[in-house]
Amino acid sequence: MQKQDIETILASQRKFFATGKTLPISWRLEQLKKLRASMLRHEEDLYGALKKDLGKSRMESYMCEIGLTLSELTWMEKHIRRLTHEKRVPTPLAQFAARSFQSPTPYGTVLIMSPWNYPVLLTLEPLIDALAAGNTVIVKPSAYAPATSAVMEMIIRETYPPEYVCMITGGRQENQALLTQRFDKIFFTGGKTVGREVLRHAAEYLTPVTLELGGKSPCIVDSTAKIPLAARRIVFGKYLNCGQTCVAPDYILCDVSIKDALLAAIQKEITRQFGDRPLDNPDYGKIINQKHFERILGLIAKEKIICGGESDPSTLRIAPTVLTDVSWDDPVMGEEIFGPILPVLTYSSLDEAIRIVESHPHPLALYFFSEDKKAQKKVLDLCHFGGGCINDTIIHLATSAMPFGGVGESGMGGYHGVEGFKTFSHTRSIVDKKTWMDLPIRYQEYVGWKEKLLRMFLR
Structure with missing residues (x-):
């Protein structure tokens, strides 16, 4: 046009x-x-x-x-x-x-x-x-x-x-x-x-x-989280629409003590939700076009794959992929992924996790999996983000009762x-002023009694 x-x-x-x-x-x-x-x-x-x-x-x-x-x-x-x-x-x-x-x-x-x-x-x-x-x-x-x-x-x-x-x-x-x-x-x-x-x-x-x-929305998982349920909800939110969701968990930041258990649970959930061969699952979507398909593949470090990594250029499909031993120097952490790749990073204390999140631009979403109420409050108090969930992912946008937006x-x-x-x-903002009376206080001449009345009104 x-x-x-x-x-x-x-x-x-x-x-x-x-x-x-x-x-x-x-x-x-x-x-x-x-x-x-x-x-x-x-x-x-x-x-x-x-x-x-x-x-x-x-x-x-x-x-x-x-x-x-x-x-x-x-x-x-x-x-x-x-x-x-x-x-x-x-x-x-x-x-x-x-x-x-x-x-x-x-x-x-x-x-x-x-x-x-x-x-x-x-x-x-x-x-x-x-x-x-x-x-x-x-x-x-x-x-x-x-x-x-x-x-x-x-x-x-x-x-x-x-x-x-x-x-x-x-x-x-x-x-x-x-x-x-x-x-x-x-x-x-x-x-x-x-x-x-x-x-x-x-x-x-x-x-x-x-x-x-958008942005890189973190998913923090602490040692008190219910690991199987957390994995199930993370896999749902991450790989919905092949990861092409602005509020998808961009990366996991988990307590180092539960890393192995969480990775095992995530792999199990991927198989449970998408089957042994996700690329053959008719209900699993595709990448929008060739350009984005190639960009996403370029973010996968093959030596860090613990799950997935397969792709089909003819259908523009990339299997749900999990990467471990990832650092902030890796290409996958340098941009919003917007695809079915889930990097997993670790932390030693919740304070460290909060510092990591706050040292990067405020994300559109943040997710925290924990059974510790004090830890939940601490994350909500100290982290800045658009919106998010405690013990779930992405569902906060699926309601007309709450605003959705970034920061x-x-x-x-x-x-x-x-x-x-x-x-x-x-x-x-409208003031409908009545005409049947008119207080003279605001008009000149400004004399002492007017100032006294003004001070009584405005304090």
């Missing part, structure tokens, strides 16, 4: 927003219901597309994409009236007589840029929040999941007029053309490199931005549920 075409669409969306048609709650609810109906009509198409792009099974596609998206829709439909209400707040005595309240209002025309790893969830969930808040939206999905993008484009085109919601497909050229435009809000999910570029362009117009990025280099801002509505809204 050419730059002038994007400018035309953006102008039509601004014009549509200016009519006020997106503001009534009844309108917003109707649009959310339309999206649900279209998703359900094309549910089979979405399964097929996710299988083609990422090798996802039907169960995984519903559990991690379609089902979670429908859950956010349900939550928003249930709570939208409460979210849009004005919120009365106390008025200072010095401003008597007045009514003070907070009022949410949509930003206007927003841009949502989504990634390829969970293309349905990470495109439609922020779209739901943006529409619930009353915005018009331009959606730009990743070019790396073309089959899924095609189905979502069909869903959006049949559900909404382009002056309300429009999906623009394509690659780098379209991304650059979009980022040179003036939006009222930009929501980006993806890697740090492109995230910096988004922020740089947004600064040109001082456009507010939400960035959902520092792993992102800024959040969404889901209330936070999603707030992300796409500006909260106005």
Whole structure:
């Protein structure tokens, strides 16, 4: 799509927003219901597309994409009236007589840029929040999941007029053309490199931005952990979507005393969940493309493999792989893995583990397996991260009741549920001052009795 075409669409969306048609709650609810109906009509198409792009099974596609998206829709439909209400707040005595309240209002025309790893969830969930808040939206999905993008484009085109919601497909050229435009809000999910570029362009117009990025999310396992259960939950979270999950455990940091037991349990769980030959498992996905396939293989030090390491170039599959005796000097620790490789490092004390985590950029997620309540509190108090779990992995993002987002280099801002509505809204502070009386204290001439009253009011 050419730059002038994007400018035309953006102008039509601004014009549509200016009519006020997106503001009534009844309108917003109707649009959310339309999206649900279209998703359900094309549910089979979405399964097929996710299988083609990422090798996802039907169960995984519903559990991690379609089902979670429908859950956010349900939550928003249930709570939208409460979210849009004005919120009365106390008025200072010095401003008597007045009514003070907070009022949410949509930003206007927003841009949502989504990634390829969970293309349905990470495109439609922020779209739901943006529409619930009353915005018009331009959606730009990743070019790396073309089959899924095609189905979502069909869903959006049949559900909404382009002056309300429009999906623009394509690659780098379209991304650059979009980022040179003036939006009222930009929501980006993806890697740090492109995230910096988004922020740089947004600064040109001082456009507010939400960035959902990533990082090397640690999984700490102490000596009190229930090893078999910890291994089962770590294997699930790490190898879901072939490790192509922004909140997947990037590496294990375990107490040196339980290293051998944990490694044995992890190997057992990989066989239990994926079979003796994971590359033959029809429910095990694939790497998104050749470029990422080769990048991930380049991170595997063959002499450090204790499990896995097999690959199939014809299907872009890499078996669940575990590496041991890994150090921070290894290539696998120099970047976010985003693939089915699990490096295992050790520590001698919890204080050392905390120092290791805190000496690196704040991760998007952190996981801690321990039965020690004091140790749990210590990790939560001293480690900085976007979100996480105690004695589990990744499930903290699967709820509309809690915000999801990063901190520092792993992102800024959040969404889901209330936070999603707030992300796409500006909260106005308004004082409705009454006219039946007017306190003279603030007006000149400033005399002694006024100062005494002011000191009584403001303290």
